[in-house]
Amino acid sequence: MRSQDDSEYLAGQVSEACARGEPLRIQGGGSKRFYAGSGEGRALSTLAHTGIVHYEPTELVLTARSGTPLAEIEAVLAESGQMLGFEPPHFGPGATWGGTVACGLSGPRRPWAGSVRDAVLGCRIVNGRGEMLAFGGQVMKNVAGFDVSRLMSGALGTLGLLLEISVKVLPKPECETTLCFECSFAEGRERMIRWGRSGLPVTGMAWDGRLYLRLAGPEQAVSAAARRIGGDVQEVAGAFWSGLREQTHGFFSTADDDLWRLSVPPAARLGELPGAWLIDWGGAQRWLRGAEADPSAVFATARSAGGHARLFRTENSAAVRLDPLPPPLAALHRRLKAAFDPAEILNRGLWQEAF
Amino acid sequence: MERRGAGRTEFLRELRSFLPEAAILSEPEDLKPFECDALSAYTVLPWLAVLPDTIEQVRMVLRLSHEHEVPVVARGAGTGLSGGASPVANGVLLSLAKFNRILEIDPANRIARVQPGVRNLAISEAAAPFGLYYAPDPSSQVACTIGGNVAENSGGVHCLKYGLTVHNVLQVTLLTIEGELLTLGSLGLDGPGYDLLAVANGSEGLLGVIVEVAVKLLPLPETARTLLAAFDSVEAAGEAVAGLIGAGLLPAGLEMMDNLTLRATEAFVHAGYPVEAAAVVLCESDGMAEQVEAEIAKARAVLATHGAAEVRESRDEAERRKFWAGRKAAFPAVGRIAADYYCIDGTIPRRRLAEVLGRIGELSDRYGLAVGNVFHAGDGNLHPLILYDASHPGELERAEALGEEILTLCVEVGGTVTGEHGVGIEKLNPMCIQFGVPELRQFYALKAAFDAKGLLNPGKAVPTLARCAEFGQVHVHGGRLRHPELERF
Numbered sequence A: 001m002r003s004q005d006d007s008e009y010l011a012g013q014v015s016e017a018c019a020r021g022e023p024l025r026i027q028g029g030g031s032k033r034f035y036a037g038s039g040e041g042r043a044l045s046t047l048a049h050t051g052i053v054h055y056e057p058t059e060l061v062l063t064a065r066s067g068t069p070l071a072e073i074e075a076v077l078a079e080s081g082q083m084l085g086f087e088p089p090h091f092g093p094g095a096t097w098g099g100t101v102a103c104g105l106s107g108p109r110r111p112w113a114g115s116v117r118d119a120v121l122g123c124r125i126v127n128g129r130g131e132m133l134a135f136g137g138q139v140m141k142n143v144a145g146f147d148v149s150r151l152m153s154g155a156l157g158t159l160g161l162l163l164e165i166s167v168k169v170l171p172k173p174e175c176e177t178t179l180c181f182e183c184s185f186a187e188g189r190e191r192m193i194r195w196g197r198s199g200l201p202v203t204g205m206a207w208d209g210r211l212y213l214r215l216a217g218p219e220q221a222v223s224a225a226a227r228r229i230g231g232d233v234q235e236v237a238g239a240f241w242s243g244l245r246e247q248t249h250g251f252f253s254t255a256d257d258d259l260w261r262l263s264v265p266p267a268a269r270l271g272e273l274p275g276a277w278l279i280d281w282g283g284a285q286r287w288l289r290g291a292e293a294d295p296s297a298v299f300a301t302a303r304s305a306g307g308h309a310r311l312f313r314t315e316n317s318a319a320v321r322l323d324p325l326p327p328p329l330a331a332l333h334r335r336l337k338a339a340f341d342p343a344e345i346l347n348r349g350l351w352q353e354a355f
Numbered sequence B: 001m002e003r004r005g006a007g008r009t010e011f012l013r014e015l016r017s018f019l020p021e022a023a024i025l026s027e028p029e030d031l032k033p034f035e036c037d038a039l040s041a042y043t044v045l046p047w048l049a050v051l052p053d054t055i056e057q058v059r060m061v062l063r064l065s066h067e068h069e070v071p072v073v074a075r076g077a078g079t080g081l082s083g084g085a086s087p088v089a090n091g092v093l094l095s096l097a098k099f100n101r102i103l104e105i106d107p108a109n110r111i112a113r114v115q116p117g118v119r120n121l122a123i124s125e126a127a128a129p130f131g132l133y134y135a136p137d138p139s140s141q142v143a144c145t146i147g148g149n150v151a152e153n154s155g156g157v158h159c160l161k162y163g164l165t166v167h168n169v170l171q172v173t174l175l176t177i178e179g180e181l182l183t184l185g186s187l188g189l190d191g192p193g194y195d196l197l198a199v200a201n202g203s204e205g206l207l208g209v210i211v212e213v214a215v216k217l218l219p220l221p222e223t224a225r226t227l228l229a230a231f232d233s234v235e236a237a238g239e240a241v242a243g244l245i246g247a248g249l250l251p252a253g254l255e256m257m258d259n260l261t262l263r264a265t266e267a268f269v270h271a272g273y274p275v276e277a278a279a280v281v282l283c284e285s286d287g288m289a290e291q292v293e294a295e296i297a298k299a300r301a302v303l304a305t306h307g308a309a310e311v312r313e314s315r316d317e318a319e320r321r322k323f324w325a326g327r328k329a330a331f332p333a334v335g336r337i338a339a340d341y342y343c344i345d346g347t348i349p350r351r352r353l354a355e356v357l358g359r360i361g362e363l364s365d366r367y368g369l370a371v372g373n374v375f376h377a378g379d380g381n382l383h384p385l386i387l388y389d390a391s392h393p394g395e396l397e398r399a400e401a402l403g404e405e406i407l408t409l410c411v412e413v414g415g416t417v418t419g420e421h422g423v424g425i426e427k428l429n430p431m432c433i434q435f436g437v438p439e440l441r442q443f444y445a446l447k448a449a450f451d452a453k454g455l456l457n458p459g460k461a462v463p464t465l466a467r468c469a470e471f472g473q474v475h476v477h478g479g480r481l482r483h484p485e486l487e488r489f
């Protein structure tokens, strides 16, 4: 486990680039480039900026530098029986802490344990002027100043280079089990709605042609919940969920297809769209795979359900990936970008289609 | 700057063109109810007050104010404890009180869509027939509004397990000062673009006026049980709290009260608290019966190994409520034993609890003002209650000075000056301790992206550099000036 504070160097690089108006492409392990895209300009790597700066299991708080491997953080937490509640996807061995937060992607546990941004407590960043700034902190509750830390999550490094992020971590459940049912999506949807309102200790609900339910908690609670659900169940390995999270599940394997992500209310009934579906997050995250879907139709479908959509993976570099934001919101995004990065040097171009 | 009569007359005339007469208040006696929020030591009459009841009316109030460069202060129920909703003398007080309708309870999606003036508890009441509820439960929940909750990112006794307001709000519809309607977040679990929903939470009315909120509903827990553990020392109680978390428990509520607060609440509500104890820890588990059973057994064991002198377990719902009755009435109970009290809201890393409480005790002696401690132990959010008597000359000032020292201490140990009550006008000076110039500048830039003219809730939440410079002159932190680069006056 390496530990090195490269903050001064990184801030210096941004500050020089700012003075020259030269764009910088912030790079971690590159595992999520397919999702985020890659900005313009010279690469600036966070990989030498590593180490867990602070971890106190009884505080449920961990602080790490952005270049720290995600796998290392998870391993250290596991030693104390803890975990990242948001169960982040790695999408490759190189995944870093900074990339995880900048992309803001969460795994199957998200509806019950919260998202990346929900876990974020504080951060240190370098803004587009090359200034090192600290927001939030290492405490659970903090309403001093605007919540810039959570704003950084999912911003793809366009508002600041992440130096250090503190998050709330969770105890690992004592016991976990996954039940599986043969049923149509219509029936699966009904069951997910019912379970969602049941108060059972659920930490995963997905449908891929079969319906999966993960229960977690004290052993006696998990077995009691499984008994209550009853019916025609089979237990399956927990590996199902990591396949879902890492997209190594068979559904995701057709390389030529586009993969769309629709974020919608869990019980939403969506209009017809061509392609195959996989449902996660109890219905709130839906994956559509296919080559035929028309981007504007996918965007409109998600929007009319009260959600939004994004082309998540594609082989087509010219594809439309993002739905343009409504004009007043787009203008606000541009002003915000300018507020953090006036010379527009950080990961230039990453949100181009959106605002 | 006081506006001239002519400006006011002209402004009123324009307001009347789209607001009914009853929605406009301009006489001093009508403005009086808005002179402060629950931080009642500071009062000022607003220039005018309006009570619109449609989004279109709010939009027109904002446009008009923007055009005339008149400040606007949004107000929910006025239960804020930091002066966030206190009016400004040259600005419009915009009450959202008439926006009190629950627009939709969607049980299948577990979402409630409500207007901003809906009371926190009213959401849970409307959701209850569906077996659902809204989790964040500030002690003020019978009165405070969801708009105010979002603006303050309020917490409650159950937020260790269920999160703060920011974790339970899905979508906020906001009007900017220019009258533009923005939808932040979505009805799914995340929104497109930057996470502006996170920024709206806790923004204290500085970025926009919230006109609709969609919140997440949770299934009502099947059962809940509470442990009440008495300790001979505050240190041991603090260790026990860390022990519970270290053992892998995430209690639904984890609260602590010191001896002074215990005695005050016992005298007030007769909850049967062990008044000899140095501290009491309340630990609640909720959920499926079997889960509660297992968690309570584990928690009992941890409390015992940490030297609890006594552990009681609620046998039924009535007893559970009784355990909580004292905790929930702690503020008014302390209010009975002192003429006035001043509630502090710092948060610290939990492991520094014993040390911080010790130092608060020393400060209390030094200032000659008693301090009661009641707090959200699970997440380190302290609420020291400083007892004083405002009718004694100088005592309010002494209480405030003591409060500021306590907050400085919180920052020193790695915490924050406000965990859930917000900065408002009250904690502007402590903000100068917590943040440096570059961070403050970044806040100004963020604010300007939403409100370039600085008209929404001016003078709140984020101190000006000039104010910090002025404050820094009297306040030398750790032997070093916090803002040496600034001019002093």
Ligand SMILES: Cc1cc2nc3c(=O)[nH]c(=O)nc-3n(C[C@H](O)[C@H](O)[C@H](O)COP(=O)(O)OP(=O)(O)OC[C@H]3O[C@@H](n4cnc5c(N)ncnc54)[C@H](O)[C@@H]3O)c2cc1C
Pocket (backbone or CB within 6 Å): B037, B038, B073, B074, B075, B076, B077, B078, B079, B080, B081, B083, B084, B085, B096, B116, B137, B138, B139, B140, B143, B144, B145, B146, B147, B148, B149, B150, B151, B152, B153, B154, B155, B156, B157, B204, B205, B206, B208, B209, B210, B211, B331, B420, B421, B457
């Ligand atoms: C006895 C008591 C107990 C309390 N307990 C708790 C507690 O346990 N936890 C906790 O967190 N707080 C607590 N509070 C503080 C307070 O109740 C909360 O801050 C609450 O969220 C304020 O809601 P409100 O509707 O009264 O808002 P107000 O006081 O009216 O306003 C608060 C802030 O929100 C802004 N605002 C209000 N409505 C809007 C809107 N529609 N759009 C934009 N901005 C708006 C105002 O400008 C102001 O800055 C307590 C207060 C009291 C008096």
